[in-house]
Amino acid sequence: MPKVCMIGSGNVGFHLALAWYEKGVQVVQVFARELKKAVQLAEKIDAQAITQFQQLVPDADLYVLAVPDHVIEQVASKMKAVLPTSAFVVHTSGATPGTLLQPYFSNFGVFYPLQTFSIPRQPDFQQIPICIDASTLAQVQLLFTLAVSLSPKVFQLLDTQRAKLHVAAVFANNFTNYCYHVAEMLLKEDHISFELLQPLIQETVNKMKQLSPAEVQTGPAIRGDVNTLQRHLDLLSTHPDWQLLYQHLSDRIQADLGTQ
Ligand SMILES: NC(=O)c1ccc[n+]([C@@H]2O[C@H](COP(=O)([O-])OP(=O)(O)OC[C@H]3O[C@@H](n4cnc5c(N)ncnc54)[C@H](OP(=O)(O)O)[C@@H]3O)[C@@H](O)[C@H]2O)c1
Structure with missing residues (x-):
């Protein structure tokens, strides 16, 4: 199973990481600005809690940006300073184009679960459509594998769609x-x-x-x-x-x- 780093431990980061963990996906690190928030999630999924981008492992198969839309670009630019350009980075936003990540990483994409998430409420991923897209076919396949581990409803959609x-x-x-x-x-x-x-x-x-x-x-x-x-x-x-x-x-x- 692929090795994933989760950036953000809010509504989406929390539930996505937990759901992947339950399906045997290795979420190896959880990044949050406050250690307490990173630990809250990391300890549930046997991951490392980190608060600095420099602590990110350079060899994860996927880095998921589950951060507010308006900081995606800023976070990507900080990650670019510490990760190889070939790192595969996606965001989880419906409204934001995947190409926003293109100036920072050669491999980029989107993993958008179409549901309303709140930390206290357990989502049923089996019912959730997951919309994916990525810059290469190999990466679409990786996202597809990760998506079908959670839900049978997986769709590859263009940014405009x-x-x-x-x-x-x-x-x-x-x-x-x-x-x-x-x-x-x-x-x-x-x-x-x-x-x-x-x-x-x-x-x-x-x-x-x-x-x-x-x-x-x-x-x-x-x-x-x-x-x-x-x-x-x-x-x-x-x-x-x-x-x-x-x-x-x-x-x-x-x-x-x-x-x-
Ligand atoms: N919530 C939904 O229903 C939903 C559904 C589908 C997709 N999405 C998308 O998923 C993404 C995350 O949404 P969310 O609802 O999970 O947001 P959220 O609950 O507000 O969580 C955002 C996370 O990003 C962190 N963060 C905020 N500003 C940051 C910065 N400047 N640098 C690094 N980390 C920062 C927050 O840390 P702090 O705790 O320190 O602020 C928090 O861990 C968005 O793109 C959203 O469009 C959301």
């Missing part, structure tokens, strides 16, 4: 989650538990296993219930930003789905 997938994921996950937050805040004002919405949320997701989002759209906007729409807008008068959001989303539903 992954960028589109990522923006779609922001709509599907981040924006809907924010809408759940707005819903929870509105309910709290009237001492109603968010739990009441759980079956509705669940059924919306369940329906999409068989039907497209356009087919399952319901609500006052698509029905053209103008009186209900106005009542809702009036109710939101004390939250002008949410009122605007409501108006805009209702307009889009009517414009994009209303005639279907």
Whole structure:
């Protein structure tokens, strides 16, 4: 099995390293800026905890940058100073092109697990699509081996395809989650538990296993219930930003789905 160094012990680094360890992949080092954070992960997977790039072993098969998008380039440039140019370095970002690493390493790629990760919540990697790409066929094969050890859903996507997938994921996950937050805040004002919405949320997701989002759209906007729409807008008068959001989303539903 290949030898991997994990750079970053946050949400993705933590779960990816742990999942690989469980599948017998050797994650030999965990880099974090604070020793405590590196140790927290490293001791779970029999890896060495490090806090300096100079401590990186030069002969790992793969270096995974699980760091925030805005520091990927900065971290790559620091690693370039201590690793051979031929080292194989990937990042785990959906939105960032793999070619960002090209000025630093001749072998570069992307290992993007399409899921929302948080350290306290155990992900089920079997269900997670993993999007890979790399600069050479041999490296695509290495990433493929590492990906299928975790999940049967492995896809090789171009940077442009992954960028589109990522923006779609922001709509599907981040924006809907924010809408759940707005819903929870509105309910709290009237001492109603968010739990009441759980079956509705669940059924919306369940329906999409068989039907497209356009087919399952319901609500006052698509029905053209103008009186209900106005009542809702009036109710939101004390939250002008949410009122605007409501108006805009209702307009889009009517414009994009209303005639279907
Ligand atoms: N979270 C997700 O759901 C998810 C899903 C798929 C892909 N991704 C991608 O995975 C990558 C990591 O995301 P994440 O959610 O795991 O982030 P995160 O939880 O914030 O963890 C980032 C890690 O990078 C370290 N770090 C931050 N700045 C650094 C720097 N200047 N130098 C070295 N290390 C630094 C952090 O260390 P400290 O603890 O010291 O700050 C932390 O260990 C991102 O590219 C993201 O787009 C995330």
